[in-house]
Amino acid sequence: MELIEQRLLEVLAGVAPRSSSVPFYSTVTGGVVDTVGLDAGYWFANLRRRVRFEEATRVLLGAGMRVFLECSAHPVLTVGIEETAADVGVEVAAVGSLRRGEGGWRRWLVSVGEAFVRGVGVDWSSALPVRPRGEVLLPTYPFQRRRYWINATGGVADLGLAGLGSAGHPLWGAAVTMAESGEVLFTGRLSLDAHPWLADHAVSGRVLLPGAGFVELVLHAGDHVGCGRVEELTLHAPLFLPEQGAVQVQLLLGVADDAGRRPVSVHARSEHADPDLPWTRHAAGILSAEVIDPGFDLTVWPPLGAVPVSTAGLYDDLVAQGYEYGPVFQGVQAAWRVGEVVYAEVALPQEAFVEAGRFGVHPALLDAALQAVGIGEPVPADRGPYLPFAWADVALFATGATALRVKITSAGPEAATLHLADPEGSPVAVVG
Template identity: 50%
Template sequence: MRVRRIAVDYASHTSHVELLEGELGEVLGEVRGVCPRVPLFSTVDGEWVEDGRMGGEYWYRNLRQPVRFGAAVEALVGDGFRVFVEASAHGVLTGAVSDVVSDVVGDVPSVVTGTLRRDDGGLRRFLSSAANLWVRGVAVDWSAVVPEAVGSVSGLPTYAFQRQRYWLEGGRRVADVGGAGLGVVGHPLLGAVVELPDADGSVFTGRISLKSHPWLDDHRVSGSPLVPGTALLELAVRAGEEVGYPVVGELVIESPLLLPEQAELQIQVTVGAPDETGRRPVSVYSRRTDSADGTSWTRHVSGLLATAPETATADFAAEQWPPVGAEPVELSGFYDELAGRGYEYGPAFQGLKSVWRRGGEVFAEVALPEELRSEATEYVLHPALLDAALQATNLGAAPKAQEGQVLLPFAWNDVTVHASGAGELRIRATACAPDAVSLSIADGVGVVVAEVGSLVLRPIGVGELSSVGVGV
């Protein structure tokens, strides 16, 4: 349960508000309601406001009574509304609205979006949100939004293209695998799952390639496209959640997973029966889809999954950010320096925004690029985002690689995710062993969302990757 103390001295929507009834009556006594010009559905009364009821007494009830937000959204969906725009400085309710809409109408086309975001509240953000509506088929009066452009606006394809591709290209969609006796996982890297009836285990399957997941092409080491260790961790965590074992007690990367430049890879994640300690074994395998029948699978990861996560530690980034005594670190040239050492990060993996140091601690802010933000909610922790967090450890927490070597994740220990879907993170990293770091990970407002007890980093020669993993 994620909780955070807020700076008020009474509890809204409880009997505490009744202590203020007299004072509020005096302050709001002269407020008179009028019939709204813009149709308004009240979350207090659960109906359309069609008169002047929104006087002082209404606003007292608004503060005292429960907020019937979910019921209001359900009523609007029932009336046929399918487009919801949260007009606020930070869209915190869009997820809740999406859940309600999905519960009521299922797969019926609908659109839920915000207007502005925290630390991104300018006109560009607002116009981007309007464009998001436009490419989803919602009419936008552009002449009212950008009047100076009237008469010179060119029509664009009404689909959300990116980079320089202006032609329609069908993306990968998960087929109805139920007819084949499989269950749908609903994860970008895993499409289906089958339970093993006589072994109390499960096998998760998926396919990845540079074409289906182009952001992976932005993660190259010594010129080779390498599936980041954070993605292998994501696979294990997601499989663990499906079977009720969401904690990664241990995960060892035995062989780096290289992506072919052209071919596609089959992925399998196996979860076995609980051992005598109550933990389940987990492994990740791959093989090329264009390989001849009988080609053996390569095991890249093995480890153990555990049950209920530990309680989150104190919110290290909630009270004061950056922390008191932390000194800023200059980042100019950071990615150029990494490229010179063999880490070739493209835009999707250049998420490190700010770094501070305090003694042996490293603090950082990381964020997904705009084009990947919409995908964040589909992952437990987006691999590109968590990889950016690991990049920060190079600035004071991680061991130093020798000349001609790069450091790669080798062993994850005691990884607990408390909340998923973040698009930006705050990080605290410390060295916990000569070859390992520990991480505390919070969201953009400072609430801890994940913890890594330790991550052991292993040096590998820059020329060794071509001889391990799946050949390119």
């Protein structure tokens, strides 16, 4: 045990002592003594006189000592030291060296580690051999990860105290109607901490809110004022999400005209931005109160004459084009073609089912439907990522879907019409 304790002192001190003499504070004499003075007379006095342990501890604390190491076969003094320090009002690190039944090298290293994590400088070279450092190459493919943390709900304080009303949506925090103009303002805060599933949507190495996310934000705002149809929506700039921190988002619904149409715009900026800096406009469009008749169903599935299209390797191919989809956005399950028309099945992973019920249509599910556009067609080798930037005649007929049947019809160069149905074929949404 003496050898182990000596090595412990060496590591903590960073140098080997020149002799076995180690100074310490005596609780009997009330002063600093040297181990060479630990003779029979010392131990006789130690047994006969009153032990002034608490007094000695207070003297050391008063001298600025904050690290206490008990070299013994089992720690019995650390608790008393911590209690005295708490009474004085200071924080200390009090650790033992060995423990009953744990007197080997492993226990010694654990004790050193306990001291190290509590702020004690440790010269690990005295205990660990020096090994050459090598470089380790990271994988060239995106990390396939799955979260098991319980997601925060991003709850807010009582909005009524601030004169606001709840927006009733996971991406919106509050809504307020302007007193004179009749405009309606929605506000929210987007971050990867509050909405970790957004981290699964990255393009060229940067996380951004998908176009389907803007559609969902606008659809909910329109439904709030009785405008259930997105007549048009154009994306002006991508909304990148930082790895740390958040962005503030505002959506402004203008006053309705005689036909019940309202202008809508979406702006955002970093939550740490200078208040005097302008907001960035990311999207703008028109909402309408016109009711759209679905006019379709997808109950016959797959359609007659449909030819299966392999989806194996789809997401590997998308990585090569610059898309980086995590598990929540890897929703394409199967696909077929009938001439130029594409049919697909898309679904959310089970861990997203609960949150899907809070959306009109979960952005990851709508994004998966877009991923099937052009599936089965050759992709030019030099093609970069395509992002949807213009939407028209979007209407929602059912909410909270976790899986969809999708029909995709070409609507011209780089344009498509989407019909979305639930797994029984009943209409969920249409993108005209």
